[in-house]
Amino acid sequence: MNVRRNFDKNLQELQNKMNEMNALTVSAFEKAFNAFKTQDVELALRVIDEDTAIDNLDQEINQFAVWLIAKEQPFATDLRRIIASLKITSDIERIADFAVNIAKSTAKIGITESLISITNLEQMNEISMNMLKKAVSAFIDGNMTLAKEVGALDDQVDNHYMETYKKITEYLRIHPEETTQLVQLLFINRYLERTADHITNIAESAAYLIKGQIYDLNQ
Amino acid sequence: MKQSEGTTKISVKDLDLFYGDKQALFNVSLDIQEKKVTALIGPSGCGKSTFLRTLNRMNDLIDGVKINGDIVIENEDIYKSNDVIKLRTKVGMVFQKPNLFPMSIYDNVAYGPRAQGIKSRKELNKIVEESLRGAAIWDEVKDRLKSSALGLSGGQQQRVCIARAIAMKPEVILMDEPTSALDPISTLKVEELIAQLKKDYTIVIVTHNMQQAARVSDKTAFFLSGEIIEYDVTNSVFSNPKDQRTEDYVTGRFG
Numbered sequence: 001m002n003v004r005r006n007f008d009k010n011l012q013e014l015q016n017k018m019n020e021m022n023a024l025t026v027s028a029f030e031k032a033f034n035a036f037k038t039q040d041v042e043l044a045l046r047v048i049d050e051d052t053a054i055d056n057l058d059q060e061i062n063q064f065a066v067w068l069i070a071k072e073q074p075f076a077t078d079l080r081r082i083i084a085s086l087k088i089t090s091d092i093e094r095i096a097d098f099a100v101n102i103a104k105s106t107a108k109i110g111i112t113e114s115l116i117s118i119t120n121l122e123q124m125n126e127i128s129m130n131m132l133k134k135a136v137s138a139f140i141d142g143n144m145t146l147a148k149e150v151g152a153l154d155d156q157v158d159n160h161y162m163e164t165y166k167k168i169t170e171y172l173r174i175h176p177e178e179t180t181q182l183v184q185l186l187f188i189n190r191y192l193e194r195t196a197d198h199i200t201n202i203a204e205s206a207a208y209l210i211k212g213q214i215y216d217l218n219q
Numbered sequence: 220m221k222q223s224e225g226t227t228k229i230s231v232k233d234l235d236l237f238y239g240d241k242q243a244l245f246n247v248s249l250d251i252q253e254k255k256v257t258a259l260i261g262p263s264g265c266g267k268s269t270f271l272r273t274l275n276r277m278n279d280l281i282d283g284v285k286i287n288g289d290i291v292i293e294n295e296d297i298y299k300s301n302d303v304i305k306l307r308t309k310v311g312m313v314f315q316k317p318n319l320f321p322m323s324i325y326d327n328v329a330y331g332p333r334a335q336g337i338k339s340r341k342e343l344n345k346i347v348e349e350s351l352r353g354a355a356i357w358d359e360v361k362d363r364l365k366s367s368a369l370g371l372s373g374g375q376q377q378r379v380c381i382a383r384a385i386a387m388k389p390e391v392i393l394m395d396e397p398t399s400a401l402d403p404i405s406t407l408k409v410e411e412l413i414a415q416l417k418k419d420y421t422i423v424i425v426t427h428n429m430q431q432a433a434r435v436s437d438k439t440a441f442f443l444s445g446e447i448i449e450y451d452v453t454n455s456v457f458s459n460p461k462d463q464r465t466e467d468y469v470t471g472r473f474g
Contacts, residue, residue, distance in 0.1 A: 004472060076466045079458060080458070212459030
């Protein structure tokens with residue numbers, strides 16, 4: 001007799017809710033960056049609207065995890081899984097907030113000649129989304145190699161961040177008339193750098209689940 | 220949160236125990252630390268209570284028990300000495316169900332000291348009060364010391380049992396599922412008491428309640444089929460066990 005059937009079902013339900021929240025966040029991020037690239041303000045506004053669904057899932061997952069701790073009093077991998085789920089959910093929620101921030105910046109930039117080509121923002125976005133896939137798979141499949149790869153990719157994002165910062169500030173010196181857009185690009189640069197940090201946190205939570213130790217992959 | 224290694228109070232080496240032809244403990248070795256709480260966990264029939272009872276030779280009372288290996292308490296191999304009374308004075312025991320004698324609270328606690336030959340009323344009064352205080356039950360029973368101990372609640376009776384054990388001034392207290400017959404509040408009182416007692420005593424506790432093991436103990440040994448599978452600081456055993464069988468047991472996959 002499997003005495004854990006109900007608990008295992010609940011853990012799967014927790015995982016499903018997280019998958020749903022992650023899928024919504026990835027979609028929000030892709031839309032936000034697309035809107036930014038194509039200066040599609042309408043799409044940007046939709047991203048801002050749709051964030052409520054992600055926030056609601058965040059709350060739902062938190063309450064469910066707390067209830068699971070109270071009723072199952074979990075130990076070992078079960079305990080680590082629930083704790084990691086709580087932390088990962090809060091990181092995903094922050095990532096979704098950065099998608100909203102990018103959308104808001106997009107709305108502020110409006111329709112104008114895009115200066116995205118002077119930056120490395122597209123590369124940063126691409127690497128970050130790749131990192132997110134790896135970090136979430138590391139958690140779901142218990143894959144430590146993927147978790148470590150995320151740490152390495154975060155270093156690439158950090159390098160792009162520094163480079164982009166320099167490029168924008170230099171351009172600003174020569175073209176002060178572009179201040180409005182350039183300030184927003186600086187913000188987006190920062191949002192992407194922070195997004196990659198939160199994704200690294202997710203990989204760290206995955207590593208904690210797998211190995212039972214605290215890892216610092218963001219060095 | 221790793222606890223520092225303390226002084227070894229009881230050292231068990233290569234212990235085998237047989238009930239007739241049936242072997243119940245296999246090559247058990249572990250060091251129990253002084254003034255710490257050591258929890259023994261494992262499914263029914265895994266040998267944890269059998270092991271606990273070897274520590275004060277309670278198994279000697281069972282026919283056909285054969286024991287190989289060493290159990291050393293402070294440089295003395297307890298199975299090489301013949302003074303079992305002295306051993307049981309040093310290593311007291313509290314059982315699953317409160318087992319008070321049908322006599323007054325006072326007489327229950329004074330029973331051991333009287334058997335040791337203490338007759339002075341003044342001295343006995345002192346021992347009874349100190350023991351009941353030590354067991355965190357004095358305030359509840361001080362006005363009814365002469366009434367029958369069996370009139371107390373289960374939780375109070377268990378704490379009087381602990382008082383009776385500490386009246387003998389033991390160094391080690393063995394507890395065999397001391398709260399399994401108690402309600403949650405009485406259980407917490409006994410757990411609170413265990414935390415106080417470990418300042419003065421070395422405690423070894425068998426429990427089926429894993430949350431209890433996690434709450435009260437410094438180190439935990441996981442027994443399975445008469446063997447020790449894992450013995451580590453409690454935090455590690457419950458948050459990151461090394462052995463898959465420990466993981467499966469503490470997460471309820473078997474047992």
